[in-house]
Amino acid sequence: MDKAQKVLRRSSIRLKSISSGHAELNMIVSDVDHMRGTAKAFLRAQQTLVEDLMDWANKEKNLAIQETLALLAELSLLWSETQKDFIDQLKTFKLQFDMILEGERSVDKIRAQLTAYEQKASKLKKDLQKNSVSSVDETKRVESKLDEVKLSISRAQVEVSEQVSENEVVKLIRLKEGLSKLSDYYLELAFKCNAIFDAHRAVVAEIPAGQEKSTNIQNIIYTGSKFSKAHVLQAKEKVKNYKQSSAVRSTAPYDISSSDKPPPYSPNIAQDGSFTSVRSSFGSPAGSSVTSPLPVSEVSQDIYTSHRYDHVSETVHSFNPHLDEVNPDSMRYENIAGPSTNNERYHNIEPLPYGFRTGTPTTIYEQNVAGAMTNMTLK
Structure with a gap:
């Protein structure tokens, strides 16, 4: 059935293009429309599956x-929104070929006008050669008209030449822009798909399962709710913070040895009162960073007066963007016994200059930061 519909659709496009031409371009536009329609059908099928799964789960007594x-x-809702965005983005790709087709039709219109002038001139020449005019005055009138047509032909030829050259340049620009955007759309879809289904797999991994068929169901305890929610939140943040590859990014790592940079224990406060930090971006490749200005009020609230480790970790990341992000898996094993303030790894919390607090240094970089702060205190 699908194959028959495909043949029918393509045949109708070719028939419509017999008079106007450009069957290939018309086929491309039709293919993108068909692609969008198929994607919408696939999206609806996924949504139906999720709805049925939820109906079944609501009738179960298993938490x-x-x-x-x-x-x-x-x-699934996040994935549906991602697919809807991709389907909408395909409109932009289709629009490029719509405009290419419109440009080709404009050239065809000018060429048709030139052909009409040439046919008219040919007819006038035949009339003069056959001596079909009845008088000298009539002959002069036809000759004058022929001269006007020849002038129109010259102008039309110049216009056709200019229009063809311009159309070829515009065609390349639109093709490159359309295909480049299509690449970005697929990369965005792939990134978000990876983020969502990484979380999907992690949530599924938290489902408890007995090792043997004889295992008592009462002995199986589900403890993954908190960690599953963390994976979902992380996926939402990745999707929300995604930046396309065309965005401007700074790829140079932070050099703390540079003389024009502030020391690692000092926030980078500009003269205009804004705070600039270097933070890793979910949409950026490893080692890349983006800068984000913050008001001084937020700096005071988040860094100078906050003693929570997550803000200290964020500050350390602002000076070393290559530190690994804390992921839900590592959080699970660090926080399994309680909140981070009771974690054994950070139980030895001591005040440091400028209101910073940190735990026992666990990396070479943290040791360097702690050493720099200690030396400044001794001085």
């Missing part, structure tokens, strides 16, 4: 099944 599928439904 693990209910919470897991509820979280997967959130991820």
